[in-house]
Amino acid sequence: MPTGFLEHANITVSDPDRSSALLQKLCGWHERWRGPSQLGGWTIHVGNERDYLAVYTTGAPVGERFAKGAPLNHVGLVVDDLDAAERIVEEAGLVPFNHMDYEPGRRFYFFDWDGIEFEMVSYD
Incomplete structure (x- = not known):
């Protein structure tokens, strides 16, 4: 079976x-790449050597395109x-x-400036 x-x-x-600046501070990440998107707009890849978040803009107001939970509920990030x-x-x-503090770790949530909900988790 694949993994x-x-x-x-x-x-x-x-x-x-x-x-990108917020994610770098929160997670100790770095900017991997930035440039124009294939479909128009602008993207920054911020993460580590294995994985990343692409933060993308078309220039149109974000709130006009998506409401919370449609299609994304939240992004979970683990910090130490x-x-x-x-x-x-x-x-x-x-x-x-x-x-909240329940197994397997402590957590809190926040909305960014665009209404994207993030869950910050620590397993210490």
Whole structure:
């Protein structure tokens, strides 16, 4: 039977530079690539050597295209220091919510500037 892993996800944002900067601070990632998208618009790949998020923009207002949960519910990211991640989210002017501590780890959620929900998880 084959095995696999998630290589990337592509999310539409209003400001790829701002989203990339936040993800780099939250996860210790780096910019892997940036440039024009094949279908128009602009993309930044931010992640590590194995996987990444593509933060993409067409320039159109994000809120006019998708509502929460249609088609994406949230993006889950694992960090080794959940408290530090929460401070980074707050320093970005975003609001952490729904803090939970249950097996297998602690977590909180936040919406980015475009209404994308992220779940930050720590398994420490």
